[in-house]
Amino acid sequence: MQKRKTLSSDEVFLLSEAIFKNFVNFFKPFPGQKVHIFLPIAKFNEINTQIFVEYFLNNGIRVFVPKVVDQKLISIEICKDSLFETSSWGILEPVSNQDSGIKEFDLVITPVLYCDGLGNRVGYGKGFYDSFFQELYGKPKKNRGELLQSR
Known part of the structure; x- marks a missing residue:
């Protein structure tokens, strides 16, 4: 976390683009798929997932993002016209x-x-x-970092 905090906004952007390219090459997402993706906490220099969201929405991939409601993470489907607000944690979340x-x-x-x-x-x-994963059908596959190691 300390190392990530030292990154400049330009470095975060360039690394986010590299991770995105590796993601698309590795997973080859296609229209009709359902993808649940987090929206970043900017102050923690998390990967800019907006690159992913725009790609998914422009390519017919259904996009779902998390929102904490009543201490539970729920999954909200978004579209290009969805409205967002910043949570108390500094995370962009759907208004819905x-x-x-x-x-x-x-x-x-x-x-x-x-x-x-x-x-x-x-x-x-x-x-x-952890709670969210327990509610999902099937066992999610884990990538173990191959995406990051392949760049």
Whole structure:
């Protein structure tokens, strides 16, 4: 986390673009897929996932983003016209509180501080994604960092 905080906004942007290109080459997303993707906390220099969101929306891929409502992470489907507001945590979230009810995604992209050798993620310790993953149908595949290592 300390190392990430030292990155300039230009470095975050360039690294985000590189990760995005690796993601598309590795996973080859296609129209009709359902992707759940986090929106970044800018003050933590998280990857700029807006690049991903724009690509998905422009290519017929359904996009779902998280929102915490009543201490539970729900999944809200967004479109190009969706309205957003900044949460108390500094995260851009949809204005809507309408949970999509979707429990099966083709891809789930989550924030992470690091992953161990088995692909287990360590986040910020609130447990929202741990609970979210338990509710999903099937067992999500873990990438274990091959995306980052391939650049």
